[in-house]
Structure formats: structure tokens, C-alpha cells
Amino acid sequence: ATCPAGHTANLGQVKADGARTAQFKRVCTDCLLRGRCTTSKTGRTLNVHPQHELLTAARHQAATDPVWQDEYRRWRPPVERAIAWLVAKGNRRVPYRGILANNIWLHHRAAVLNLRRLINLGLTRTNNTWHLAPATA
Incomplete structure (x- = not known):
């Protein structure tokens, strides 16, 4: 692992959860960028997620794949709206x-939110049967 000042540190042993940690303890003591890099008294510590390669590949796909971006643009607004309804009031x-x-x-x-949405879409009950109003163009 490399810090912003260009110093390197080895990734430590693999932990039980698969994560690894790089510690820059000694190189941080005299570093000119320490104030911008860390506030820790013992120096910068970098934690590497166990699925680092998979996450990096997913980020790359999200940034470059037009099909992925189209799907994201398609589904993000309704998901954000549902979350907003859930946390409202x-x-x-x-x-x-x-x-x-x-x-x-x-x-x-x-x-309740699902039922409210269905009622707004025209859910009605007639003769002990629930009906959703037909979609209008």
C-alpha cells in the first residue's frame, strides 16, 4: 500500500474476516503531509476490504459500462422515492x-405505504373483490 506522500507499507496478515491492514507508523513521524493525511498519533492505518478486487471491478463497471449506467438511471429514482416515503414525517x-x-x-x-400507493393507483373493492383501475395513457 502507498500513502499520499509515496511511502509504502506491507499489508499485514489476513484477519479472520479476510480484511488486511497496512500501517505507516514509522514513516508518518517525519512526513510533511502528515497533517493532511491523518490525525492519529500513531500514524496512518489503511484497511483493505476482503472483497477489494470485486468492489474495484464493480466501480469500474459503474463508471464505464453504458448498459449499467442506463439500468442505474432507470431504477435509482423509484428506489430513492420509496426510501423518501419510508423516512417521511x-x-x-x-x-x-x-x-x-x-x-x-x-x-x-x-x-401502509404500499397500500397507500395502491389506493392512489385506483385500488377499489366491489363485491368482495379488489380491483386495480386500468392504466390510462
């Missing part, structure tokens, strides 16, 4: 303590 944080209560709350919130 003070729902950015979970309201309860404990995983089970918050899991139930989240599922109910999503169900």
Missing part, C-alpha cells in the same frame, strides 16, 4: 427499543 429513526418491536413497526410502515 419523522420516521427517520425507529421508535421502539428492541429488534422485534422495530421489525414489526417497519413491516407495518412498509405495508
Whole structure:
């Protein structure tokens, strides 16, 4: 691994999760770029994700592949909109303590948002049967 000043450090042993760490302890002490590089007293530490190569390839594909970019442009707006609906009106944080209560709350919130969306699209009930209004052009 190489720091912004051009110093190199070896990646350490592979950890249990597959991550590796490069430590620039000694070279940081006299480095002129230390203030811009790290605030740590012991020097810069670089953590390398276990899936580093896969993530790098995915970033490269996202930056260069026109098919990927078209798909991203197609699906990002509805996903962002759904997230905005989910966190609207003070729902950015979970309201309860404990995983089970918050899991139930989240599922109910999503169900209500889905039902609201379906009603806005024309969901009606006649003769004990639910119908979605036909799409108009």
C-alpha cells in the first residue's frame, strides 16, 4: 500500500474476516503531509476490504459500462422515492427499543405505504373483490 506522500507499507496478515491492514507508523513521524493525511498519533492505518478486487471491478463497471449506467438511471429514482416515503414525517429513526418491536413497526410502515400507493393507483373493492383501475395513457 502507498500513502499520499509515496511511502509504502506491507499489508499485514489476513484477519479472520479476510480484511488486511497496512500501517505507516514509522514513516508518518517525519512526513510533511502528515497533517493532511491523518490525525492519529500513531500514524496512518489503511484497511483493505476482503472483497477489494470485486468492489474495484464493480466501480469500474459503474463508471464505464453504458448498459449499467442506463439500468442505474432507470431504477435509482423509484428506489430513492420509496426510501423518501419510508423516512417521511419523522420516521427517520425507529421508535421502539428492541429488534422485534422495530421489525414489526417497519413491516407495518412498509405495508401502509404500499397500500397507500395502491389506493392512489385506483385500488377499489366491489363485491368482495379488489380491483386495480386500468392504466390510462
